[in-house]
Amino acid sequence: MSSDRSSAGDPARTLALLWRDPSAVPRRGPRRTLDLDAVVEAATALADAEGLPALTMRRVAERLGVAPMSLYTYVPGKAELLDLMLDAAYAAMPRQDTTGRPWRERVAAVAEENRRLHLAHPWAATVSTLRPPLGPGQAAKYEHELAAFDGCGLDDVEVDDCLTWVLGFVRACARDAADAEAARADGGTDEQWWASAGPLLARVLDPAAHPRATRIGAAAGAAHGSAHDPAHAYRFGLDRVLDGLAALIERP
């Protein structure tokens, strides 16, 4: 469904897991055959390789050589597992030090880091981050990305607004790219789809009533291979995003 959500259940339990609170690992009982990191890594590897729909508690368990229900001693549920996966992915992001460089380069570097994150973990774009995983990875990421706006002359609220806006753009591009990948996985290429749908559309769509749509649609389709080229949309959009920030930052 809608998209998978995270951050359900008890926030205290989730935070203890995210920060690997030592008091959260039990002292009594039989020795555990796994640990939390193994579960998170297996789930991430599965989602990376086959996408979020393939991320099943049963299949994660299978990868670990364990019965499905055993996972629930490590993780309260699937939503929390997604939180842990996301925070681990954030923690693993390389963070380029751009101190002293012009703001435009610094913000572009942040965008690029996030684009790479979503290339490595396409599922990450489709998990709702409205309630972000409040773990060490998210904290380090947020701190690092805020620093890109140091010395821009913006107040604190504006910096947060700008960062949210930039990340939202990258995320939106990544979602489209992930959708394109998913469509390719089970249904043929975008090109194939347009090749079969295009001529059919031409028979029903009246060019006189839709002059711009036919002309511009054809031009856009010819410019990039198919109807929507996520990579081109990112390159084009990022320039507009930076220009939009410039109007705020370099105001007279």
Place this chain on the structure above:
Amino acid sequence: MSSDRSSAGDPARTLALLWRDPSAVPRRGPRRTLDLDAVVEAATALADAEGLPALTMRRVAERLGVAPMSLYTYVPGKAELLDLMLDAAYAAMPRQDTTGRPWRERVAAVAEENRRLHLAHPWAATVSTLRPPLGPGQAAKYEHELAAFDGCGLDDVEVDDCLTWVLGFVRACARDAADAEAARADGGTDEQWWASAGPLLARVLDPAAHPRATRIGAAAGAAHGSAHDPAHAYRFGLDRVLDGLAALIERP
């Protein structure tokens, strides 16, 4: 789930349904108790009222007083039903005539129309439109929105790029707003969540290691009621989007 996708199955059949091809309604057999529009309307009403996860073939059938499997004589499957819902929603959008007004007003009007669409149909933001429903609603919408860039001095490909970028922004905001609504539906308010998670976070997060995160996070949280205010993000972002376009359109 990943997000629900649309446009699976035979494109020819889907296009015939979208354009209400008369040759697609059968001539023989018993009289049908419903028609396609009734199915689409019932599904839309259900999704509007209870969200996309509640949109079940069984529940749509229930609303229509029909057995679940009967729906499959009107619609090949759920994916095609989503296409039909989306195109119908597009067709029903009011389209403001802004001919002759400055481009900034015209593009802002397009953004506002799309914001209203997503307010009326929050589920629309979470359906992938990578392969858009190629129906009359989408065609009219695309034609109308392209017209907002008339006389801007952009070439055809640039116009399509700009429109895609603007609509992507509105969609991303709408997705966040829909996520917020979904979270409110089953799990308490955002404010409640932050009220319980915030103090816990303060105990584990080191302010010395994360000076900007703690300061700016607190400032942003105080400025709007919770961590993320979708309405504010839209207002702030739209101004940046228009500024970003201005740099391209009003270049010297």
Place this chain on the structure above:
DNA sequence: TGCCCGTTCGTACGTTGTACGAAGTACGCC
């Protein structure tokens, strides 16, 4: 030593989209 908390996992339930086939209906040809 014995208690009891913890782990592991088999079974089971409710939910989803939809394939299949039986039963009944009405158009179009003769």
Place this chain on the structure above:
DNA sequence: GGCGTACTTCGTACAACGTACGAACGGGCA
């Protein structure tokens, strides 16, 4: 006018999902 057949309706069924429940067992602490 009668009949074949294309069509609708819908009951049943299946495989997949997340996960609740409880039995069986293991090991740190009193």
